[in-house]
Every structure is written in C-alpha cells, then in structure tokens.
Amino acid sequence: MIREILGYCIISAVCLLGMAVFYAPICFLLRNRVPPTKQLAYFLFGACVIIVLAATVIVGASKTAAADRSLNLVPFQAFQETWGMPEPKKIAQTAANVVMFVPLGFMMPVAFRRMRSFWKTALSLALFSFAIEFTQYFTGRSADIDDLMLNTLGGILGYLIFFVASKLFRKKRPRRTSRDYHRSVRKL
Numbered sequence: 001m002i003r004e005i006l007g008y009c010i011i012s013a014v015c016l017l018g019m020a021v022f023y024a025p026i027c028f029l030l031r032n033r034v035p036p037t038k039q040l041a042y043f044l045f046g047a048c049v050i051i052v053l054a055a056t057v058i059v060g061a062s063k064t065a066a067a068d069r070s071l072n073l074v075p076f077q078a079f080q081e082t083w084g085m086p087e088p089k090k091i092a093q094t095a096a097n098v099v100m101f102v103p104l105g106f107m108m109p110v111a112f113r114r115m116r117s118f119w120k121t122a123l124s125l126a127l128f129s130f131a132i133e134f135t136q137y138f139t140g141r142s143a144d145i146d147d148l149m150l151n152t153l154g155g156i157l158g159y160l161i162f163f164v165a166s167k168l169f170r171k172k173r174p175r176r177t178s179r180d181y182h183r184s185v186r187k188l
Contacts (some may be wrong), residue, residue: 012051048103055130070142097150105158125155163179
C-alpha cells in the first residue's frame, strides 16, 4: 500500500512539474490582466484535477482489461462486502476516496468566484466524480456508487474548510453609519 501511495506521489509531482512548464508562458502573458494570486489559484485547481484524473482514470486503466470491469449501484455495499480485500486496505481505499476530493472542494471556490455557493460546488464535484466512475467502467475498472458518494463527501468537506477559512480571514471593513454618510455629503 505504501508503494501505491508513493507511486501516486511521484506521478503527481511529475504532473505538477509538467503543468508548471506548460503554464509558465500563459502566466507570463496574463501577468498584467490576472493577478498572481488568481493565477496561482487556477494553477492549483488544475493541478488537483489532473492529480485526481491520474489516480482514478489514467493509472488504473492500463492495468486492467475491459472484461474485468464491475458495476455497483447499491449504496454502502462496499462497506458490507469484502471482495477479497483485507480490512486495512479497505479502510485506506475509503479514506482515499474522501481525501482525494477535499482539495478540489477547497480550490474550486477559491479559483472561481461563481462556485462560492455550496450547492454549485457540491453539484459540480458530484458530476465530476460521476464522470470519473462512468469512465472507469468503460476502461475496465469498477464503477461504484460508494466512490461517488465518498468523493462528493470529500468535496463537501473541502468546501466547508474554504467556508470557515473565508469567514476567519475576511477583511473587516468598517461599517458606515448614517452619521458618516451625512458628514461626507456636507464636505461636498
């Protein structure tokens, strides 16, 4: 299991490096139009998407044949069935499905102002997870409703972290009172 996690880390690092090389010219061209913090948010969100796709669609597709695919549409069946998998690996798989989408749930509203609504973020991540599961079925891996639910849960947890962080770090603006308004009108 440690080997598998290390493999994902190496693939993720290579993906990040490749993405940085391709994004550097774009960053340079947009330097006057898009603030650096927003460009960093776009880059990190794109990196999260690529890492999730590498871990779920790209890596596993080469190891399995299309005849080995399976489909589970019964919720919570993964928790009841063992499928020949030892308990620690099952727990690690479950945790990985949640943790993998936490950065996406956090970065989506950071990068895209329109996605700051809880429902927009949750629905977008659920649809992204569905697309992954759909693709996995046709590439010979298993498609599982439990993975869809766990991925969406991870995205929601990431959004909640964003929400709490945005409330904690929001700059306090002084409230204008009616007295302040009348003073500014008199000065005119």
